[in-house]
Amino acid sequence: MIALTENDKKEYKNIWVVAEQLQGEIQLVTHELIGAARPLADARKSQVFVVVTGSKMAEKAETLFAYGADKVIVVDDERLLDFNDEMEAKILGRLIVKYKPEVVICGATTRGRALIPRVAVSTNCGLTADCTELGIDPENGDLLQTRPAFGGNIMATIRCSNHRPQMSTVRPRVMKAPEPDKSRKGEIIIENVISSDTDNIKKVLEVFHNLENTVNLADAQIIVSGGRGMKGPQGFALLKQLADKVGGAVGASRAAVDAGWIAYAHQVGQTGQTVQTKVYIACGISGQIQHLVGMQSSDMIIAIDKNPDTPMMQIADIAVVGDLFEIIPELIKEIPKL
């Protein structure tokens, strides 16, 4: 790979955020990323750009200035309504060559993680996945990207000194979305799709979202999670009641998923999802390392188990010792209706 010289590097300027939209709605992760980009741009005395690709997004794009964007590049095409990785990657690649940003960040969502590696390859840049912390060297603009590896057992800091732009995906719900300041203004730049962007794109035939039975563990503030201790599907029906009462989502250990009590989409851990919620309530989950790596960075962990000596009970902020089939119904009764 051809490394850039210090002089070439000087041509790259500004911090870019790749916005995420779903059926025309800007997603919360975009606000979080703008919040993370702002101090980086300030340290470099440069600007925060947001790139919005989608269909009829111009009006929504205006709302981003309030969160700290200086300029918003809008690429509008009806074929961009659905998630089309190839087309979006081509557009982003072209914009990067044209504008030369110093840093490009994108949400580490299923869509972001599909899109950005394509852009990184086509623009010859390094890419750091799933960052939880970003810092910048104010002098030379090197991005210090910190990310968990080995399912959270190790934190690694990664630099990409010889290439520009520097790219990373950032975990959703780690950075705080700034309070919007409606008085902030900025500039909208309209860019058009060119024909090569639309060559060879996939057809998105159907989209199902916000289905009742989909599990958005990444967004949940509270996760009520069950393991082998739930004994069967009825156990999970009980957990669902609790989750509904506290406005949370239901998670599960692999043992429960493998037993067929609940769908894989609920699985937390090394071979499931990694979550970082405000409150994780583990019910009948012993806390084997493969499970812990998927949830141990939650703000608060509550464990309910009849065995006080499990690893989960050891790391829990609150460990409730007892039979969960007796405790959970009592807890549901205790919580007032919202």
Next chain:
Amino acid sequence: MKIVVCIKQVPATTDAKIDPETKRIVREGIQAILNPFDTYAVEEAVKLRNQFGGEVITLCMGPPKAEVSLRESISVGADKGILLSDRAFGGSDTWATSYALAKAIEKIGDVDLVLCGKQAIDGDTAQVGPGIAAHLDYMQATYVMAVDQVTDDSITVKRMHEDGYDICEMKLPAVLTVVKGINIPRVPTLKGRLASEKEEIPVWKPDDIGADISKIGLDGSPTRVVKTNPPPARHTSSKKIEGSPELCAKELFRELRLRSIL
């Protein structure tokens, strides 16, 4: 269909160690397993081959001992395995890894479909699959939870998202990365195991795949790990609640109230 499955050998999680010099994961002398997500990719490939005919080739870049993982894939139905192994590949980040794998896929030739796992459990990046697709300019679908339809020149799949899923149709050749729910991997039969032990595993070097040496290994990797730390320790102000179920529930509710959670 000619299907290539990219499989990675990864250290078992609990043994994670980091080389203080290179800051990369130490792979020597540590128990290694086939990346769990890749077992689903292998199974899906074997199922597709059984249905549509063709061939399943597993491809792994790693140290010589990664051969074991290729044999494991043969024992559950892959037709052959290829190992990319050479000092020059060492230290590759996802850019360089996807480049090397893409070059090997080109060398294999006439490939219809490339399957990868959702992510590898050591790096957790999920970048290599889309990276391969970008190097080869193939279409891609990530987080695939079902293959709905296959024709001579297209494939239709369900992609999982945080908020649901979508169904998309792509032209072949394409790259898919698969999630765990897509199938239940078969366990090897004794016959399969024996067959896998006899199989010749070719080892390819950078020259064999026409790889530009400046694009692989540490030199070909734009990213540098500059520091590794243990994660911030959990400050457990552990509180234990015991007693009758009613008491436990009341006390837990009070704690949640105190912390303004409920």
